[in-house]
Amino acid sequence: MRFSRSSRVARGGLWASTLLSLVAAVSSGAAFAADVEPRTDRDVSLSGTARLVHRPGDSKPVIRLTADGFKQIGSAWLTKRVNLARSFEITFTARLRGGGRTGADGIAFVAQGIGPRALGGWGGGLGYRGLSRSVAVEFDTYQNAPDPDSNHVAVTLGGDPDRHVAAGDPSIPLLGKPFRARIRYDADTQRITAHVRSLAPGATEQLLLDEHVDIAGTTGATRGWIGFTGATGDVTSRQDVYDWAVTTPQA
Template identity: 35%
Template sequence: MAMRTTLFCLSMLLPVLVSAQFKFIGDAQPMDNDCILLTPDVEYREGIAYHTTRLDLSNYFEVQFDIYLGDKDDMGADGITFVMHDDVRGYQAYGTWGECIGYGRWSPAAGSGHSITPSVAVEFDTYQNYRQNDPPSDHVAYLENGVSLHETYWNNGDGGFNMEDDYMHDFRFRWDPDEQLITVFLDGQIVYKGKRDLINDVFGGATQVIWGFTASTGRKHNLQYFCLRRWAFAPDLVPADRH
């Protein structure tokens, strides 16, 4: 009962958390609807928002957001990433903008360009960039250690999959340390599920990680923002069929 009360109280405090407990880089800023703007619908913009409370990888958690990726498909770009990191730059960590969406770098062997590392990220990519092995459609991909190039992705098996549809999309990230299992949901569907020893294999033993969102636009652009909806810290508070 105490845990359920904690969850209820947290939901009541979300507007305060949004306005007071994020650190911003670039164009990111609070919005009037208790959401966080990442990029305006303007070319060559970038934004990052990091929450000031770190996530503890030694404990179970699930975080839930509404994400908005714009209303222009062919003329929209570039997307957003949800990131957890332990980069030495802390709340000033950023990656290469444009096609790397403020998270990664041009390629794993790139000698130039910034990246956020050590880290894991979920990329919501809305523009095809051949150097990152992007399909023609919008897609979701799991990334690590500031590398934007990905071999696998999810687009619902649809070559015309579009997330820039002027709708909010329900995104959930779940971490189960006992199973070492990452589960990512988009609009109620599992779009990524994988086992990984995040603490030891990615973060070198660190358990406390900074989390937030990165985003950018290029010659093509969209309004992009997110809204924090829910945290949960025990499996019994997050039924599998709730979305």
């Protein structure tokens, strides 16, 4: 009896949720109704050293989080707030280039409930250290003391890059050549996955992370912000993100 009642409630909740999302999609222009990509300064909120760079002949701008200077911090958030209690998938290309053989410190995809000007710490903070209401998937190119190595992808919570909830080692270098990343969040099972692949023809994706995370609970926001942070320290890097799109997952 209780199970049956719960099921009806669950079904009712699902229908209400679907209806609400359709209404939200129609009324807001909808972060999740279709692909969303930042094309102008109005589409993305930039802080610190982050800039939109319009390359000649390219209709889509590049988000340059850091520009190869020392102790730089940049953040770029989608201007439209998004429903962090729902599933989403984000794909992007990143190109992280150090001045020498090493480059630091890396970038992170972050969902947060703080605000459109949120900006964290430099260096190993990757631009998100201290963003307490956040979930990050970091692409770290520099080994700080708590890090396993200088080429890892990890999930972190609460703006703490020193504590990896889960970490994976890409078979490709994150520094030097551009790579494609795909991060998917399944709100029903509260699992986040991250894949990377090189841009070489025929390259296959590598699954790096598959971890339980309650994004809405951790960020304290059902309507929050998603975007990227990046930082440099005493070692520098030019860190670009482009071809960024947010979509609803395929059924």
